[in-house]
Amino acid sequence: MTPSAVAESTVSRGKRELECGEVPASRVRAPGGGRKSLRGNDPELVPALLALVEPDQRGDPESPLLWTVKSTRKLAAELTRQGHRVGSDTVAGLLKAEGFSLQGTSRTTEGARHPDRDAQFHYINDQATTYLADGQPVISVDAKKKETLGNYAVIGSEWHRAGQPVEVRAHDFPEKGAQKAVPYGIYDIGADAGWVSVGCDGDTSAFAVATLRRWWNGEGRHRYPAASRLLVTADAGGSNGYRVRAWKKELADFAHETGLEVTVCHFPPGTSKWNKIQHRLFSQISINWRGRPLTSYEVVVNTIGTTRTRTGLTVHAELDPGAYPTGITVPDTVMDRLPLTPHEWHGTWNYTLRPEPLAPPPPPPSTEFGRFPSGDKLPAWLRHPSLTGLEAPAFDALVARYRDHMTKNPPLLLPGKRPAGGPGAGTRRLSASDHLVVFLLAKRWSMAQAPLAEATGLSKSRIGATLRDATPVLAALGHTVAPGPLTVTSATQLEALVGRTPPPSPDQ
Structure with a gap:
């Protein structure tokens, strides 16, 4: 080496050019000279790098850097471990050449979209x-x-003098x-x-x-x-x-x-x-x-x-x-x-x-022991004096007394219980007149629940509940029922007592 830190061969070549009067070349290195690029010397380098950066797309789900930050230093270290000697700066250049850049996440996915x-x-x-x-x-x-x-x-951030930021708490956890x-x-x-x-x-x-x-x-x-x-x-x-x-x-x-x-x-x-x-x-x-x-x-x-x-x-x-x-x-x-x-x-x-007040509240629902429904559910012939033992005026007067007593003295119920046919019973609720018909027929003619159910069209459980409700009320009213001359065991017998011809059976 010469004192100019240039190779002796280079100095000799320059001396010859000056002595021969040749015009100095625009470049010293001959075309094709110099060290080859890593991409040229190692054709597997770029595929290996892409496999680390894009493991899902490049078919390498077991990439060692799948769950870490893919910095250029870590990428260079992993490539070197795999036999591709490369530095972090070179990795950065290769990534840029492949169209990569540092990017954050993009808020674009909105989940399922409503069709409308x-x-x-x-x-x-x-x-x-x-x-x-x-x-x-x-x-x-x-x-x-x-x-x-x-x-x-x-x-x-806001403008302040250099080195004089607004001092705040070191942690953002709110105080109690x-x-x-x-x-x-x-x-x-x-x-x-x-x-x-x-x-x-x-x-x-x-x-x-x-x-x-x-x-x-x-x-x-x-x-x-x-x-x-x-x-x-x-x-x-x-x-x-x-x-x-x-x-x-x-x-x-x-x-x-x-x-x-x-x-x-x-x-x-x-x-x-x-x-x-x-x-x-x-x-x-x-x-x-x-x-x-x-x-x-x-x-x-x-x-x-x-x-x-x-x-x-x-x-x-x-x-x-x-x-x-x-x-x-x-x-x-x-x-x-x-x-x-x-x-x-x-x-x-x-x-x-609309700029209107709230609609008026609906009337409170009627209850079995408050206000009885106005319509009777049982057939009218069951109220015949021959069956109830009461003429029409006396029967109506007893109905009025019965209704009044039930309204003023509703029975006590266990928590969570309601009287049969009470709120929510809808069309199954019985009137005060129906209550008395069931009670009078059962007591006057010693009718069991089965024939009484056949005559009234009610279920046996409903008849039992009605009798339990009506018995103490009529006792409180002091009303007694005169027994009939016989025991009625079927709806047909009841119809015969009032001279009512039963409807023909489907087989006739």
Whole structure:
């Protein structure tokens, strides 16, 4: 080597070129000279690398790096172990040449799609277009993620002097009893304006509709003085879900108070990100408080209230200190009375609440020992004086006394029990007159349950229950039954006593 650190042969070649007057070549190395690339020397290198990076696609489900982070260092080490000597930089170059790059996950898979998903989107769009064209308000509602108040880290960054970041807690685990802010938002689509109530209690349907009521009284009725209808678009779940009874009950109260016809259209399950409030309002709020610890309700309310965009979005925010306990249920008796009209298209997702009070409750169901049914179930001929031993006026008077006593003195029942033929018995319930007919026939003619069942068309168990109920009542009324001249053992004998010809049998 010469002092210039150049090979002696290279210096000699340069000297000859100068002496001969030759023009120096543009390159020193001859074409095809130099070390061959690893891809050329080792044709199995790239397939081995792809098998490590894409084990599922390349048919190597037992790849040693299947369950680890595939860094270039680990890939290079595994390739070297397999006999392909290579460095991490070379691995990076090979991956880029094959079209690879560092990428995160992409939120695209939504699971099973409802067959009417797209049709519901079109339905919501048509409803909103019609309402806006008529000058009626259209709003999008939803609850934002709860935020723990305190000196906790918040995603994002904000300008500060170098080396002077805002100091927060080292861990994000909330302290015991830490307060939470519950933002519930309303986005006015036509006005590009938001309203957010920051709650201090639960995210319930009562809180959601209370926010709607605050918005309407504070902004909505002033912005839409001639409004007679309101369209609400909401997610399929949460406090404003289409299956939540309390949501519909609270909306019915709101419609009645305001005189608005409230129509609700829910987005199909799994499509909440398409609700406009998510990307028109909530995303802007998250940007506005990025990197800022939410240490108090004041910080949350003021940060939300100052949210603005260059396209014109304005937001009003206020604190709602009210209590909204969870666990409130709405029974069937209330749901059946709501002034709710399901739409013809997916009535569970789309419905309208009319500005009317709840329908009056139905009358309480009659009970066996309260109010008897007006119609008699037993044949009229069984009340013949020859059978009951009572003329018609005396029989009617006994029926009235019997009914009155049963109404004023219902029998005591064991827990979970109800009298035979009571609520839910429907057409099987017997009148007071029927009770007396069964009792008088059994006692006057010493009839067993089998022939009595044949004559009345009742079951033997029903006859037994009726006798048990009627016996103490008639004893209390002091009524005694005069025995008949014989024992009746069949329905035919009863018919003969009143001169009634039995119907011919099917064989005649």
